[in-house]
Amino acid sequence: MKAAVLVFPGSNRERDVAKALTRATGHAPAMVWHAETSLPEGTDLVVLPGGFSYGDYLRCGAIAARAPVMDAVRAHAERGGLALGICNGFQILVESGLLPGILTRNKDLRFICKSQHLKVERADTAFTRTYAEGQIIEVCCAHGEGNYFADPETLERLEGEGRVAFRYCAADGSLGGTANANGSVNDIAGIYSEKLNVLGMMPHPENLVDAAVGGTDGLALFSGLAKAA
Amino acid sequence: MSSAEPAITPELVASHGLKPDEYDRILKLIGREPSFTELGIFSAMWNEHCSYKSSKIWLKTLPVTGPKVIQGPGENAGVVDIGDGDAVVFKMESHNHPSFIEPYQGAATGVGGILRDVFTMGARPVAALNALRFGAPDHPRTRHLVSGVVAGVGGYGNSFGVPTVGGLVGFHPRYDGNILVNAMAVGLAKADAIFYAKATGVGLPVVYLGSKTGRDGIHGATMASAEFDEASEEKRPTVQVGDPFAEKLLLEACLELMASGSVVAIQDMGAAGLTCSAVEMGAKGDLGIRLDLETVPVRETGMTAYEMMLSESQERMLMVLHPEKEDVARAIFTKWGLDFAVVGHTTDDLRFKVFLNGELKADLPIKELGDQAPEYDRPHVETPKAAEIVASSVAAPLDTREALMALVGSPELSSRRWVWEQYDHIILGETVQKPGGDAAVVRVEGGPKGLALTADVTPRYCEADPFEGGKQAVAEAWRNLTAVGAKPLAVTDNLNFGNPEKPEIMGQLVGCIKGIGEACRALDFPVVSGNVSLYNETQGRAILPTPTIGAVGLLDDVAKSATIAIKREGEAVIVIGDAKGWIGRSCWLWLVAGREEGAPPPVDLSVEKRNGDFVRSMISAGVATAVHDVSDGGLAVAVAEMALAGRIGARLYAPPAGATPHGWWFGEDQARYVVTTSEQNAATVIDAAAQAGITATRIGTTGGDRLIPGEEAPILLDELREAHEGWFPRYMAGPAVDA
Amino acid sequence: MKARVTVTLKTGVLDPQGKAIEGALGSLGVAGVESVRQGKLFDVELKTSDPAEAEATLKAMCERLLANTVIESYRYEIAG
């Protein structure tokens, strides 16, 4: 597995995700500056990390989505390469058109940082192969604009094609209510691209890779990816 | 010397916050009338905020050294050795007045300023804390201020990318017109790669880094030292807007630059921006500085020398560079999209000379500008001692159950989750203990060691008895660190008081500093940095004396840190420490009996140390399964918080014969901890304590879904939780008020 | 040359900020407000003084950056 982590001005979880990848794959990923026009030779997985790229000014992820390196990411994804966008990375993926919909302000307008349970919708993708279908995992949220929205047709397509990756849920797996703190439509916490090779998700698996620091439910995602190539 | 600048009149001098005798001092020092720009420079350097003129002689009495102290007060932040070549760098600073005027931006730029202090020293920030004091919840502005300040603290820290892991929030009508926003930042560096403000070498380039200069916050530093009045709401446009994005870039660029070996000296531009930073770099290094202001990157046209010298635009730094590294340095800053400009150079004449387009605007002796600042031994009177209030002399208006429900659901003691869930407390992936416990625990990357962090003070104690209150603030911070199993290392303080020109207020400041000094000496807990904020008064009424103590401790192995959560059913609940049921100035007396009276609980520092050392040893031996110090609200509140955190109840014995129930359950006697341990270990713990001369009393057993205080009515944890968690969100959801 | 760009949410797109403002106005006692929708505006200073060139620049700015046309519409106006 050759992984590359993109670094935009204002990214701030690039070191976190690099640590998670290192732990899962045994070697450090390449860190790729936003001004580059290509990904390192042989990149299997490109990760768009969390943060506040360009301060999240204008719209979250909007400016980063137009960075030079994003053309390379688009080409990589078209070739079937794996791409993972977490939090701000997810926002960048939707702004760049690699994933549908949009992430807007949390419903009560406040930033939310808390432990969060997710339901794994399917376990047959490169990202979730080490989970079981329907498994409830505990990761954490830390975002101000994670309220996923898409028009009804898009939503129908996402649901129909099994492209919802994770949903917010309570510890017992129940959906709705306070378990969905940001107001996302259909409790959506993450979605796949058509070919299931691009995943965008709001919560942070990379901060849950260590038993001493909150748990390891996030590590499985990275160890699954480690086996993907 | 100057063209078209205002004439220096007594009114102009006064409007710069300089007293007539201070102006005389200026005349004597330079032997002529100052130019307008020079007057501005003096007002910035000699105001309370930068010169510490009222507090300096007292701050000198604090213990500031220790075997692990690498850098004490006098630099941007304190530095302490934590072994393995690592050092922790930390400081706390206030942004009180700006936050009252514009809560979001005031708090945000406060966080930005303190982060800059830490990374200026070469440290990567790894944690932030904040101590917030607001007026009464029912004051018409409070809700707006809470919401803005919390959003501002979060907005800046979250975007910058530092976990905000702790702090405190308090409410009291004495802060109605003067809220307190004290922000603390903690960073990690290599002990042999710390950067300082002291410049060395003549003829070296002085470089400006970061964002452009605008007309922001001109007179901000003066505002921070002026008493508030109705009119100050008019001075509004001096508020600065923070740009956490620019600061994040500045952090990365500075760390990259430092690693490249280009930096001789570096100083952030905080209060009084370019003036303070340039003078400090020169004065500390016994060098002169020449600035050519037309080279300063600006974002507004037509700025005068006066405006440039006093601007408090954020996210800026000043640096002295190794000349041969200029290209390397410039390339790094260009890469990060930041301004980089050579704005002057060091000289050997010990003068601070400022030119604009070749015209000399200021020419001042650089050493004297800092060193000759006025220093006052202001008259002070001691706060009269309050009488001790004996618990049995006060009738209890509520029974134990009702009183406990009222306390855990009060503005003072309810859960702060609503606040800290708006702070990213997990970023960097090293947060072992998040907000909500006694101290936050952050692992040092790679582990197993970690830092314990806390901020604390009990202003109502300080008001009643500044000396005991000062001691107590330090003792409680020390206890918080101890309660997670850490060895307390050092403190930073933020001394928030009213107008020091009033002898009673000065007496509070002196008393608190003496108390802090005594406690820090007794506990081997040196003060390595800090900040003073005076003139926190509105219409003649001062805030409660509030010397916030920020403290850092070291854990050898974060896996062994203790938490407050009860872990298992059927364990022994033990109190460490003696109690006589001290009710004076307690939360119970204040919030349940409605009286803010009496002497605060005294702090016996030798008992404090002995009890704390004992608790720490039980934690490292793995015997203590949960630990919580006893503070606001006393024993009952401490056990309630442990039960809520662990979702396991406890049955507690009735108060011992002779004890008054409210004194027993809610007394705030110091140097105490509640500890749980397995049934098998209980006797061993009590014996070991006895051998060390410590009182350890079993008070009950864990288990069940309720808390049962002796013979009194049990309280379901669900009800307790609803009261505890409910207040803050309910309060904040209340009606909006005018901004 | 000066211009103003306004970006507004398309109808049907949820506007949590507008909703929050409506709620806050109610509790402030400001009655008589049916609904609020929040948008953005950009005051742009252009280098050119040629209206056609200005228009082209503005259109490019909006399409390529200022508006997310999935959920937003934009308009621009060149100041006289």
Place this chain on the structure above:
Amino acid sequence: MKARVTVTLKTGVLDPQGKAIEGALGSLGVAGVESVRQGKLFDVELKTSDPAEAEATLKAMCERLLANTVIESYRYEIAG
């Protein structure tokens, strides 16, 4: 009755958003932009049809909630 409120930063107040947008336009190759300042707009639907009453409501909204008059100025316009 419809109205539009615009809220802009006072001159001299730092606008990090505008600055970031300027930078982004540059690197996107949209040339010809001197400066950008970002503001907010609010499209308000009022219950009344009396212009004086509408004006009073709008003023109250702006002063008390929509604008942070420490750093922002506001204007409103009642739509025809």
